[in-house]
Amino acid sequence: MRFRKSCIGWMYPLERKDAMPRKILCVNIDHIATIREARGGTEPDPIAGARICEQNGAAGITVHLREDRRHIQDRDVFTLRDIVIGKFNLEMALSDDIIGIARSVLPDQITLVPEKREELTTEGGLNVMKNESRLRDLVVEFREKDVVVSLFIEPDLPTIDATKRTGADFIEIHTGSYCNAGSHEDRSRELQRIYRAAEHAVSLGIRVNAGHGLNYTNVRDVLRTPGLEELNIGHSIIAQSVFTGLATAVRDMAILVEESNA
Numbered sequence: 407m408r409f410r411k412s413c414i415g416w417m418y419p420l421e422r423k424d425a426m427p428r429k430i431l432c433v434n435i436d437h438i439a440t441i442r443e444a445r446g447g448t449e450p451d452p453i454a455g456a457r458i459c460e461q462n463g464a465a466g467i468t469v470h471l472r473e474d475r476r477h478i479q480d481r482d483v484f485t486l487r488d489i490v491i492g493k494f495n496l497e498m499a500l501s502d503d504i505i506g507i508a509r510s511v512l513p514d515q516i517t518l519v520p521e522k523r524e525e526l527t528t529e530g531g532l533n534v535m536k537n538e539s540r541l542r543d544l545v546v547e548f549r550e551k552d553v554v555v556s557l558f559i560e561p562d563l564p565t566i567d568a569t570k571r572t573g574a575d576f577i578e579i580h581t582g583s584y585c586n587a588g589s590h591e592d593r594s595r596e597l598q599r600i601y602r603a604a605e606h607a608v609s610l611g612i613r614v615n616a617g618h619g620l621n622y623t624n625v626r627d628v629l630r631t632p633g634l635e636e637l638n639i640g641h642s643i644i645a646q647s648v649f650t651g652l653a654t655a656v657r658d659m660a661i662l663v664e665e666s667n668a
């Protein structure tokens with residue numbers, strides 16, 4: 407049984423299933439690298455960004471190593487593996503190239519996401535049914551390496567049933583439809599879908615993360631999701647940091663998460 411380092415909220419044995427979990431914030435720092443890549447230089451440095459995030463309430467760091475390497479680069483992932491104190495979560499597509507890198511890096515968690523070259527950001531959840539046997543093999547392989555596996559999926563019950571068949575430890579519920587909903591009715595319908603999906607996952611013994619499109623306002627209702635353990639938030643924190651600095655932007659979000667644990 408593996409315990410992580412002494413970072414808030416990430417001290418449980420990974421197999422823990424009882425009681426209401428303590429929610430943690432993992433900051434997705436892809437967009438620090440997006441700014442760096444805009445000029446092809448070295449600033450701002452995502453590694454320095456990760457340190458600031460962890461010093462200001464982030465219990466973990468998330469990056470998405472995309473096949474087109476538009477933001478995070480391979481060297482970032484290897485360095486982050488060495489310097490992240492809390493949970494290091496590597497998002498990636500079902501791509502042999504990236505899976506090979508994950509085998510060398512051995513993050514704490516891999517989150518498998520769908521990926522299209524032309525998209526601005528991850529659109530929709532993973533098609534678990536279509537990839538079920540491949541996912542099952544990856545879950546077995548990475549769990550043997552002490553890496554937990556999360557599948558980024560839409561809040562939809564048949565997909566959660568399929569996730570159960572893969573043996574994955576976590577789902578990450580795609581909160582994009584909720585965040586993009588145009589009306590109050592649509593937003594509450596999407597929120598109920600998230601809550602129902604989380605309840606179903608927990609009833610099957612699957613642990614629950616969530617993310618995508620969350621900001622300082624819409625995160626509040628998502629923090630009420632049954633069984634929620636981890637939020638992955640990137641764009642709104644990095645955007646806010648332009649005005650307040652990264653430390654304040656992370657702290658303000660971490661406070662919202664921490665208040666929901668009270």
Ligand code: PXP
Nearest residue numbers: 528558617618619638639640641
């Ligand atoms: N979770 C997953 C699986 C993602 O792909 C992303 C975007 O990279 C996020 C969370 C973070 O989304 P946002 O940048 O909108 O907060």
